[in-house]
Amino acid sequence: MLSEHDPLLVTFEEVALAAGVSRALVHTYLGDRRGLLDAVQVRIVGRMDTWVGQGLGRVTEPADRLRALVGGLFGFVTDERDGWSVLIASGGLDHPALHGVRARWTVALADGVPDQDVAAQAVVASLLLGVGGWVSRGIEPANVLGPLQRALAVD
Numbered sequence: 001m002l003s004e005h006d007p008l009l010v011t012f013e014e015v016a017l018a019a020g021v022s023r024a025l026v027h028t029y030l031g032d033r034r035g036l037l038d039a040v041q042v043r044i045v046g047r048m049d050t051w052v053g054q055g056l057g058r059v060t061e062p063a064d065r066l067r068a069l070v071g072g073l074f075g076f077v078t079d080e081r082d083g084w085s086v087l088i089a090s091g092g093l094d095h096p097a098l099h100g101v102r103a104r105w106t107v108a109l110a111d112g113v114p115d116q117d118v119a120a121q122a123v124v125a126s127l128l129l130g131v132g133g134w135v136s137r138g139i140e141p142a143n144v145l146g147p148l149q150r151a152l153a154v155d
Contacts, residue, residue, distance in 0.1 A: 012036070041092040044083045049101045051076040062111045066123070066148060067141075069105055073131045074141045084132055093128060102128070109152060116152065123148050 012023050015036065030036045055068030077084045092098065102124050109120035126148070134144060 010036075037090050037092075038095070041087060041090060041095045042097050044080075044087045044092060045095060045097040045101060047080060047083060048073070048076045048087075051080075052101075052105065056105075056108055062109065062152070063149065065108050065111070066152060067145065069109065069124070070127065070141045070144055070148065073127055074135060074144075077131050077135045081135075088132060098128075119152050123151050126151075 012027055012030075012033075030039060052069055052072030055072045056065060059065055059068050087093065087095075102121075105124045106117065106120045109123060110116040127144075130144075
């Protein structure tokens with residue numbers, strides 16, 4: 001429902017009707033609109049982290065970690081376009097849950113090299129800000145890897 005309408009304008013009545021429950025029940029579980037958006041954002045960020053984590057968990061080399069991150073994000077945005085749209089439209093890129101995920105991804109890319117931390121942060125931020133548009137325009141993950149590899153100075 002939130003992907004079909006502006007998530008910031010959906011009412012509790014609409015949520016309750018779509019869920020087949022009372023407005024009071026929705027209010028009891030979620031509190032207010034911020035609670036609704038927070039719950040949805042946490043769920044979407046968790047799914048996105050799972051997509052990326054599946055690839056990151058299988059690799060050990062820095063270049064492979066970057067490929068896993070890029071591939072996971074492209075896969076998530078492609079297959080879960082509605083979730084991505086809701087995350088973007090509701091301000092979810094600034095959600096505390098995503099801050100934690102971004103920090104873990106940064107550590108994975110920096111590979112314990114102190115000088116790599118800033119470059120890894122920039123790469124993660126660039127991916128999150130760019131991936132939706134890249135997927136929409138049909139850009140392949142391989143075309144994004146080169147510039148990001150140069151930013152991290154990995155092969």
